[in-house]
Amino acid sequence: MKKVFENLARLFVFLAAAAMAASIFVLPSHTWWQPALFCSTFVVVGAYLLLGPMAGTIFLIYSTVLYVLAIFKAVSGEAQMIPVIAGLVILYISFFIVKKMADSSVFMLSSTQDQLKTLEGDYAAMIIEKKNLTGGLESNRVKLEKYIKLKEIYDSLSSEPDFSSKMRHILRNVIDIFHREKSISLFLTKSDKVMKVMADKKDDLLTGEPDVESLYLKNFDEFILRNRKSIIITDMDKEIRFKSEGDDSIRSLISVPVFVKENVVGILRVNSDQPGCFNQEDLRFLDIISSMVGRVLEEEKYV
Amino acid sequence: MSDKKSVIFISVLIIIASLAMSAFLPESAAMHAPFQMIVIAVILLSIHMQMKDIIIIVMLSSAVMWGLAFYEIVIQTPQLIAENAVIFAVSFVLGIYETGYRDEKRRLTVVANYKKKEADAMKTEIAELNRENHEITEKIKEYKKFF
Numbered sequence: 001m002k003k004v005f006e007n008l009a010r011l012f013v014f015l016a017a018a019a020m021a022a023s024i025f026v027l028p029s030h031t032w033w034q035p036a037l038f039c040s041t042f043v044v045v046g047a048y049l050l051l052g053p054m055a056g057t058i059f060l061i062y063s064t065v066l067y068v069l070a071i072f073k074a075v076s077g078e079a080q081m082i083p084v085i086a087g088l089v090i091l092y093i094s095f096f097i098v099k100k101m102a103d104s105s106v107f108m109l110s111s112t113q114d115q116l117k118t119l120e121g122d123y124a125a126m127i128i129e130k131k132n133l134t135g136g137l138e139s140n141r142v143k144l145e146k147y148i149k150l151k152e153i154y155d156s157l158s159s160e161p162d163f164s165s166k167m168r169h170i171l172r173n174v175i176d177i178f179h180r181e182k183s184i185s186l187f188l189t190k191s192d193k194v195m196k197v198m199a200d201k202k203d204d205l206l207t208g209e210p211d212v213e214s215l216y217l218k219n220f221d222e223f224i225l226r227n228r229k230s231i232i233i234t235d236m237d238k239e240i241r242f243k244s245e246g247d248d249s250i251r252s253l254i255s256v257p258v259f260v261k262e263n264v265v266g267i268l269r270v271n272s273d274q275p276g277c278f279n280q281e282d283l284r285f286l287d288i289i290s291s292m293v294g295r296v297l298e299e300e301k302y303v
Numbered sequence: 304m305s306d307k308k309s310v311i312f313i314s315v316l317i318i319i320a321s322l323a324m325s326a327f328l329p330e331s332a333a334m335h336a337p338f339q340m341i342v343i344a345v346i347l348l349s350i351h352m353q354m355k356d357i358i359i360i361v362m363l364s365s366a367v368m369w370g371l372a373f374y375e376i377v378i379q380t381p382q383l384i385a386e387n388a389v390i391f392a393v394s395f396v397l398g399i400y401e402t403g404y405r406d407e408k409r410r411l412t413v414v415a416n417y418k419k420k421e422a423d424a425m426k427t428e429i430a431e432l433n434r435e436n437h438e439i440t441e442k443i444k445e446y447k448k449f450f
Contacts, residue, residue: 002402009396016392034334035385041342042392049400086336090343094393097346105404112411119418126425133432140439147446154450288450 006050013046017059024066030079037063037070037087041094048098060095067091139281146177146285154292163300164197170296171199174289178270182277186258186293187221188266220255224267230256232283235275251275254283256290260297268293307351317344318360322367330377335386338368342390346397354398361390 016039023036040063048056067088074081153173160166167186175184186197220231220242232254233239255269268290270278317340324337341364348357365387371377 002399006399006403009399012392031334031379031382032385034336034339035382035389038335038339038342038386038389041339042389042396045346045393046396049396080332080334082332083334083336086333087339090336090339093343094346097343101346101350102400105400109404109407109411112408112415116411116415116418119415119422123418123422123425126422126429130425130429130432133429133436137432137436137439140436140443144439144443144446147443147450151446151449288447291450 009046010050013043013050013059016046017043017062020063021066024069024073030073033070033073033079034083034087037067037084038090040066040087041091044091044095045098048095049102053099053102056095056098060091063091064088143281143285147288149177150174150289150292157296166296166300167197167293168199170289170293171197175199175270177285178282182270182272185269185271186266187269188258188297189225190265220253221267221269224255224257225264228257228259228264230254230283230287232278232280234278237275249273252277254278254286256283256286258290258297259294265294265297310347310351314344314347317341317347318364322364325368326371326376330379335377335379335382338383339386342393345390345394349394349397349401354394354401357397358391358394361394365390 020036020039020043024033027033027036040059044056044059044063047059067084070079070084071081071088073079074084153170156173157166157169160169167188171184171186175182178184184199188195188197220233223229223242224231233242234252236242236251236253250271251273252275253269253271255267257264258266258268268286270282270286272278321337321340321344324333324340325335328337341361345357345361348360368377368383368387369380372380372383377383
């Protein structure tokens with residue numbers, strides 16, 4: 001309905017503009033010229049508001065031309081001069097008020113639209129922030145869960161009777177924290193003798209060997225013992241520093257030294273037969289496990 | 304005096320002056336130019352008033368003019384009809400524009416309010432996530448200290 005009225009009003013603007021021009025030349029009595037020219041106010045206001053500023057300005061020029069014609073007629077004595085001039089002044093005042101009003105409306109609308117765009121931008125930024133936070137939170141929850149499990153393992157150590165069962169208990173339970181198909185190994189060296197504790201999800205194995213050479217230590221284990229640094233290998237096939245030495249079951253690993261006070265007493269290693277199983281966070285966590293093992297070793301007076 | 308009051312005051316002055324001049328100036332000299340000034344008041348009033356109120360004001364002003372015509376102070380009544388029609392047509396066009404503008408403004412305001420509420424809800428969610436994250440981080444720090 002509103003659209004129909006709008007379109008009708010637009011049509012009337014054009015009709016009034018045509019009728020206005022015709023009436024100046026056709027109407028016999030000059031008393032009708034002034035109402036005819038007064039139509040220009042409707043034409044200009046209607047064109048400006050319903051057809052746009054450009055149309056309004058064009059119709060203002062058109063109306064001005066008609067008023068100029070009327071002024072010529074007034075000069076020649078066919079019409080009164082004062083009403084024609086007054087009509088022209090009213091037309092221009094009306095035009096400028098309408099222009100100011102329309103500009104102000106456009107400004108108000110555009111500022112609201114700007115505000116809307118700012119809100120949309122802020123909201124989009126908040127969605128990203130929420131996504132990042134949710135990811136971080138999820139990762140922290142997993143991390144906390146690991147720490148809680150680790151604390152439980154540590155607390156339950158007191159129930160284990162001897163040193164070897166304590167070590168096996170730690171490793172058997174710790175491997176669960178890494179929640180993938182992996183195995184964990186602890187190599188303890190003392191006076192050129194090596195003890196190896198291995199565990200996977202199903203079982204654990206404790207072996208003792210009389211000397212370091214007799215136990216199959218990989219070259220990356222030797223690197224850790226020598227350099228006292230942690231390593232992470234994401235894919236053994238692409239590794240250039242170390243060779244797998246025929247053991248194809250290891251594709252990725254993390255390994256850390258075990259300290260008792262200042263001394264390196266062994267290494268702790270988690271292997272996987274899949275590449276890319278570990279990240280820096282896993283390495284940091286293994287470091288904490290190694291500290292725990294070191295603490296147990298210290299309590300058990302291993303060194 | 305506020306902007307709104309000033310505009311209404313000036314408009315009322317224009318209407319009074321227009322009617323007074325229509326009554327006292329000789330029609331043969333000024334024709335209906337004073338009455339036509341009402342269109343300026345109509346446009347000014349449309350800035351702050353609803354169109355139905357403006358139509359009432361225009362009708363009252365026209366009634367005064369027709370009163371003058373009844374007492375034969377204004378003689379050219381057919382022309383007065385045409386001028387009345389033009390003033391009402393201008394009021395009508397301003398009404399259409401005002402309705403369109405208000406609808407658009409209302410629509411944008413509704414959307415903006417909705418977006419604000421949405422953003423507030425999201426801020427609350429983010430604050431809650433931050434709080435939870437902080438708690439978990441503190442717990443992790445405690446465990447780290449322990450180990």
